[in-house]
Amino acid sequence: MGGDFGPRVTVPASFEYLSENPRISFTLIGDQAEISSFLPPSSADLADRFSIVHTSDYIAMNEKPSKALRSKQSSMALALQAVKADQADACVSAGNTGALMVLARASLGMHEGIDRPAFITEIPTEKGGCHVLDLGANVNCEAKHLLQFAIMGSIISQVVDGKDNPRVGLLNVGQEDMKGNNLVKEAAALLCERTSLNYIGFVEGDHIFSDEADVIVCDGFVGNVALKTSEGLAKMINNLLRQTFQQNPYTKLLGLLMKPFLKKMINQIDPKTHNGASLLGLKGIVIKSHGNADAQSFKQAINRAVREVEQHVPGLIQKRISELGDIGS
């Protein structure tokens, strides 16, 4: 029900995904009448692979997380309960981020040893991608939380990218030891002690895109600003590129001829093609889609959920943390 467009986007996106991915099935949770009004004609053929769970209660985009906690029958609460009860393998939502975080933590619980969940996503780089966390779940962090994020991020890179020994960097204003605020200096000391991590030291904002690290760790305030800043710039460049080709009939023709070649680049930088942040640290898979996602983009968030299910992400994180023992929680 959430996001800027609600079922108008999430329902068509789900059915497109269903028809393209025969092994998947969905439970759509929310207002039955509204959901039904967006069912595509093809839904009749897919009747055995989706069900609707009706609830008229939902969490508004501007609702306080504390109030959201009290709505036991909201579509978001029911979706998370379905994951908890093993009726669903993952929950995907475009709704209220703060509410999703608080509800997910309350419903599913945290891995032992992890204090707080963290949002992670893979930011596309020149040669691949860089996993960055936290992207906004925790705006006031302590050093031990950054250590926990580093451990979870490293596991994600191992699982998703198949990397043996992912390079973990700590986001800072410079690479020299003396640089940075108190938080990153304390976190650096904790990370250096962890021989099980391939900690490569401080990295700077531009290193996100230059393949210097496989995982970049920061507090949620900094990560959120970095992510949104890059999304804003990518959007601006996309607009400028379109305007450049729209100048006159001659540039329009050149744009048409260039289109097949530019497509790959535009896809690579378009935030829409990289939608879906995973809420790590929970005993279950929860994926947050951008609120303003269109159907194409919401499908990316679903796809992230499916990949994490296939790769057994929460189980692997729990196993690895148990092996490591105390990680400061």
Add this chain to the structure above:
Amino acid sequence: MGGDFGPRVTVPASFEYLSENPRISFTLIGDQAEISSFLPPSSADLADRFSIVHTSDYIAMNEKPSKALRSKQSSMALALQAVKADQADACVSAGNTGALMVLARASLGMHEGIDRPAFITEIPTEKGGCHVLDLGANVNCEAKHLLQFAIMGSIISQVVDGKDNPRVGLLNVGQEDMKGNNLVKEAAALLCERTSLNYIGFVEGDHIFSDEADVIVCDGFVGNVALKTSEGLAKMINNLLRQTFQQNPYTKLLGLLMKPFLKKMINQIDPKTHNGASLLGLKGIVIKSHGNADAQSFKQAINRAVREVEQHVPGLIQKRISELGDIGS
């Protein structure tokens, strides 16, 4: 002497600037032999508009600011003393950022009412530009510092852009009042009280580029990450665009035909064309160039200094702060 390339870049850049700007003159401060080895043939014609002050002492890029403070005869210290003694109108450096900040503060002193200097630059947006501060001078800030940055940023926007009532936003992870870390919540309360400021509330990372604010305020850690992240992404997109056009003879031809049209866009997003952050709050003009600036880019930093001289920036900031009275210092 500073930056990744030293006089190899700064000297030719200065002479290009001199020959293009007849009203300007330079004092080049550093190792005379090294500076002289990079003097262009045209320098003989410009002999009345430049001088060299020799010193063999300079501050290394990785030197600690505390140690830099003790080097009274370093090229950076002498350049700042020249501003202090009114022998120069501004100091431009590509050197050690931390050292420049500490030395500038010690040499020139702060405006009364301002606790700390802040780096500001104008980030290009779709319709113009957005002044963002602090970009890294202060990695541990209190709310009152963000208020002081807001006041200085607002004055810069008035002076540089001629805006009557610049819109000032506070960088945060969301726009709702309940969002953010303790620092931005406290700063928001201070900014709301200031009726002399056109405070528009919280803005997010992507708003830097969408012309929602004329001035965006943040602590130096967050600002530095946001700036470098956008520089890194712009560089990556530039590379991808070049690769797209280099794929085969056909795309090379299209690239050649598009070049004059793409140039404007590439200039707009290229960090090199926006080099030069001003260190605000000082009783004098100090401009920091990127350490990796080439000559074209270093000229932009010189140009920023010249503009601030022409616009009497420090004097106007001091005057406005005196009018405002107590601003929490």
